[in-house]
Amino acid sequence: MPDHDSDSFLSRQTKRRRVDIGVKRTVGSNASNAAAATTTSADIAHAKAAIFGAMNSLNSHHHGSDANSMDCSMVQPHGHAGVVTATNSESKSNVLRKLLKRANSYEDAFPGATIISQLIKSNMAKNGRGERGERGDREDGGFPRSGLSSGGSEAPQEDACSNSSQDSPQECLSPFGHPPALGAFDLERLNDEHLRAKRARVENIIRGMSHSPGVVVPTRHLGERDHELEQCGREREREMDGDRDREMEMNCPLQPPSPRGEVCSRENKRKQRLPQQQQQSFTQLVCQRKEQKHEERRQLKLQLEDMQKQLRQLQEKFFQIYDSTDDSEHDLAHDPGNMSEDSAGRSDAGGDDRTDRSDNEMSDLDPGHFLDRARALLQEQALLAEGDKLRREGLVWGKGPGQGPSSSMHHAEGKLLAETLKQELNSAMNQVVDTVVKVFAKPPRPTPPQVFPPLPMLPERFGVNVKGPNFHTANQRLQCFGDVIIPNPLDSFGSIPVPGANDQTEALPLVVRKTQTEHHHQSSAVGAHGGHHHPSLHPSSLSTSMGFSPPSFRHPFPLPLMGYPFQSPLGPPSGGYPGKDCSSPDSMDLSRETTSLRTKMSSGHHVGHHHRSFSPTNPGSTAEGLSLSLIKSECGDMSDMNDISPYSGSTIQEGLSPNHLKKAKLMFFYARYPSSNMLKIFFSDVKFNRCITSQLIKWFSNFREFYYIQMEKFARQAINDGVTGVEEMSVSRDCELYRALNMHYNKANDFEVPELFLEVATITLREFFNAIVAGKDVDPSWKKAIYKVICKLDSEVPEVFKSPNCLQELLHE
DNA sequence: AGGGCGCCTG
DNA sequence: CAGGCGCCCT
Numbered sequence: 001m002p003d004h005d006s007d008s009f010l011s012r013q014t015k016r017r018r019v020d021i022g023v024k025r026t027v028g029s030n031a032s033n034a035a036a037a038t039t040t041s042a043d044i045a046h047a048k049a050a051i052f053g054a055m056n057s058l059n060s061h062h063h064g065s066d067a068n069s070m071d072c073s074m075v076q077p078h079g080h081a082g083v084v085t086a087t088n089s090e091s092k093s094n095v096l097r098k099l100l101k102r103a104n105s106y107e108d109a110f111p112g113a114t115i116i117s118q119l120i121k122s123n124m125a126k127n128g129r130g131e132r133g134e135r136g137d138r139e140d141g142g143f144p145r146s147g148l149s150s151g152g153s154e155a156p157q158e159d160a161c162s163n164s165s166q167d168s169p170q171e172c173l174s175p176f177g178h179p180p181a182l183g184a185f186d187l188e189r190l191n192d193e194h195l196r197a198k199r200a201r202v203e204n205i206i207r208g209m210s211h212s213p214g215v216v217v218p219t220r221h222l223g224e225r226d227h228e229l230e231q232c233g234r235e236r237e238r239e240m241d242g243d244r245d246r247e248m249e250m251n252c253p254l255q256p257p258s259p260r261g262e263v264c265s266r267e268n269k270r271k272q273r274l275p276q277q278q279q280q281s282f283t284q285l286v287c288q289r290k291e292q293k294h295e296e297r298r299q300l301k302l303q304l305e306d307m308q309k310q311l312r313q314l315q316e317k318f319f320q321i322y323d324s325t326d327d328s329e330h331d332l333a334h335d336p337g338n339m340s341e342d343s344a345g346r347s348d349a350g351g352d353d354r355t356d357r358s359d360n361e362m363s364d365l366d367p368g369h370f371l372d373r374a375r376a377l378l379q380e381q382a383l384l385a386e387g388d389k390l391r392r393e394g395l396v397w398g399k400g401p402g403q404g405p406s407s408s409m410h411h412a413e414g415k416l417l418a419e420t421l422k423q424e425l426n427s428a429m430n431q432v433v434d435t436v437v438k439v440f441a442k443p444p445r446p447t448p449p450q451v452f453p454p455l456p457m458l459p460e461r462f463g464v465n466v467k468g469p470n471f472h473t474a475n476q477r478l479q480c481f482g483d484v485i486i487p488n489p490l491d492s493f494g495s496i497p498v499p500g501a502n503d504q505t506e507a508l509p510l511v512v513r514k515t516q517t518e519h520h521h522q523s524s525a526v527g528a529h530g531g532h533h534h535p536s537l538h539p540s541s542l543s544t545s546m547g548f549s550p551p552s553f554r555h556p557f558p559l560p561l562m563g564y565p566f567q568s569p570l571g572p573p574s575g576g577y578p579g580k581d582c583s584s585p586d587s588m589d590l591s592r593e594t595t596s597l598r599t600k601m602s603s604g605h606h607v608g609h610h611h612r613s614f615s616p617t618n619p620g621s622t623a624e625g626l627s628l629s630l631i632k633s634e635c636g637d638m639s640d641m642n643d644i645s646p647y648s649g650s651t652i653q654e655g656l657s658p659n660h661l662k663k664a665k666l667m668f669f670y671a672r673y674p675s676s677n678m679l680k681i682f683f684s685d686v687k688f689n690r691c692i693t694s695q696l697i698k699w700f701s702n703f704r705e706f707y708y709i710q711m712e713k714f715a716r717q718a719i720n721d722g723v724t725g726v727e728e729m730s731v732s733r734d735c736e737l738y739r740a741l742n743m744h745y746n747k748a749n750d751f752e753v754p755e756l757f758l759e760v761a762t763i764t765l766r767e768f769f770n771a772i773v774a775g776k777d778v779d780p781s782w783k784k785a786i787y788k789v790i791c792k793l794d795s796e797v798p799e800v801f802k803s804p805n806c807l808q809e810l811l812h813e
Numbered sequence: 814a815g816g817g818c819g820c821c822t823g
Numbered sequence: 824c825a826g827g828c829g830c831c832c833t
Contacts, residue, residue, distance in 0.1 A: 676816085701818065702824055
């Protein structure tokens with residue numbers, strides 16, 4: 001085993017720390033997920049929400065479909081006095097009209113408001129209400145996490161987010177720490193005030209500490225930090241945050257880099273260590289950047305306003321066409337000059353009408369659908385117009401629009417206008433979308449090709465709260481934006497380590513980019529498992545247990561790991577500075593699995609850059625399963641690995657899953673000393689190799705260890721309690737010993753422990769009792785005799801256990 | 814030599 | 824629960 005001496009120590013440390021991906025941890029890891037999944041996820045959520053919100057604003061079709069939506073509640077009160085004569089022909093155009101007029105009504109509700117400002121408003125309002133509690137505990141990552149609880153309608157989060165970055169080096173200075181219920185205007189004002197105050201403070205500080213030679217603050221660093229501060233909503237940044245942080249920490253000149261650079265402090269720590277001067281320049285730069293951001297925002301607002309104007313014009317045109325058409329059919333003359341007013345009035349009326357008649361039908365429509373329907377309607381109109389035209393050609397040409405029966409002209413015109421409208425609507429929509437997207441998908445920072453992959457992170461909320469149809473719609477929509485990487489809700493987790501959360505020794509999510517650079521074996525090995533598509537973030541259920549797990553699926557950080565406390569400033573086991581932990585994958589805080597893998601790989605087998613393929617979806621497998629399978633996957637002979645196709649539908653797993661572990665534990669009730677062959681038979685869904693075999697054997701070894709320890713413990717306890725007769729010793733279902741064992745092997749208590757096991761346990765206990773009483777325990781190998789006895793007491797494991805799905809079958813009973 | 818086991822450790 | 828080590832057995 002050619003080990004790499006250079007990092008052997010660290011490797012070991014890391015290994016020890018990380019390889020331990022106990023099943024226990026998988027349980028309830030979701031709880032800590034909440035704490036762990038923070039920054040990036042929040043921002044992604046914001047971005048998504050914002051985009052979606054913008055689109056909704058345009059299409060405003062989600063009325064009624066999402067009663068909880070802020071947008072709805074904000075906008076809905078557009079009660080218009082209905083004065084409409086709804087005709088058949090009018091109903092045809094209802095869809096399009098609705099589309100346009102609703103957009104109109106938005107503006108009515110928010111006179112002069114831009115989409116952005118609407119977003120802000122609704123966001124503020126929302127924050128004021130429900131989001132408080134959730135935001136309260138997000139200080140760690142700095143970015144408020146928006147729960148996408150109401151699907152895409154949470155859009156407004158974006159702005160608030162960008163305004164409330166807590167990630168600032170000096171949170172107290174954060175100009176954006178505003179109360180959530182402020183309006184956009186207030187925000188701006190507050191921001192300015194904050195900036196001023198900040199500047200004053202900075203100047204003060206500078207005056208106070210005149211010297212302190214060249215503390216060079218890397219502009220890139222500052223820029224990035226500032227970027228972070230300002231650009232919560234930007235997808236890319238969110239994704240890269242973790243990497244950037246780590247990178248910065250690694251390179252950060254602000255701190256004396258540890259010899260190996262393996263000890264890095266999290267941001268908070270770093271902040272605390274910043275010399276004041278650094279803080280000054282830092283703050284200055286922050287201020288500058290903030291100003292820039294404000295400028296950007298202003299420009300964006302202007303853009304949006306322009307676009308809204310355009311939209312309005314389009315709406316007017318549209319209503320001109322339709323109203324005049326309708327009116328002409330009703331023999332109602334129109335003065336072109338009055339059209340706008342008239343259409344406005346009608347639009348109000350139409351609004352009511354629509355809400356009465358077609359809200360249901362409208363509510364399911366997404367923008368694309370809308371446009372399609374609009375197109376269809378327009379084409380229909382155009383066809384009608386065509387027909388009319390043919391029939392009445394020559395008769396009506398002289399007549400103006402709105403002149404009674406002579407609608408052919410309208411239709412002819414309408415066709416043209418319709419086409420124009422269609423195009424313009426489309427382009428307007430595209431513009432808005434693009435703009436919004438641009439805001440969030442700022443040009444990727446000039447950071448060098450990342451050694452570490454972005455940390456796409458979605459709050460567990462995505463999995464939990466987002467259930468409504470809206471979410472999917474929004475998500476699907478959003479995924480269309482090539483520039484914005486919006487992971488599937490369950491796709492990925494980011495992991496901005498939570499400073500001070502807990503023991504850093506726990507596994508950090510391993511996030512490694514596919515195009516991993518190969519600086520050293522470790523990183524390359526780690527890189528081998530890049531990619532982060534989570535088949536499922538939900539803790540595995542038994543039903544999905546033995547399911548298949550695409551063999552070559554390399555899961556960087558299985559869900560269970562996500563829940564681990566990521567860091568502890570208090571005690572990095574590696575002996576680094578307290579509080580200086582590195583969340584970087586490159587640092588030693590790799591997940592245990594990864595470390596395990598690394599160990600294997602760096603010790604000779606450089607597997608794997610061949611099957612680097614990531615299975616985007618991994619239907620049957622569970623996160624836990626992956627976690628183990630990851631480990632195991634690299635254990636075997638590489639020849640074993642090569643024939644594994646990433647998408648093979650085979651039910652043969654290359655690794656052992658937590659469910660396998662559970663199964664093994666249950667089997668322990670029958671067999672304490674299963675043979676290798678037996679294991680192969682009972683774990684037929686696992687692709688066996690040396691590693692798997694020894695792994696299973698090791699499991700049982702561990703089981704035995706625990707078992708015997710308990711036996712000895714209770715035997716001694718009984719002896720100490722004055723028990724003298726072996727007959728008094730027995731294991732029943734209500735004794736402590738049984739509970740301990742059951743807790744260990746049958747934690748969920750969903751399996752009925754066979755009576756035979758109780759007998760064996762009783763025998764074991766008595767053996768220990770007798771041995772101890774006889775004083776045999778002075779012999780270092782006194783247990784061997786007991787083992788010898790017990791190993792003969794293995795009973796047959798029920799056939800059920802041979803089934804890969806035995807857990808379901810067993811536990812459903 | 815290699816498999817299996819147990820002990821110790823983290 | 825896994826790694827590592829030493830031991831025993833084949």
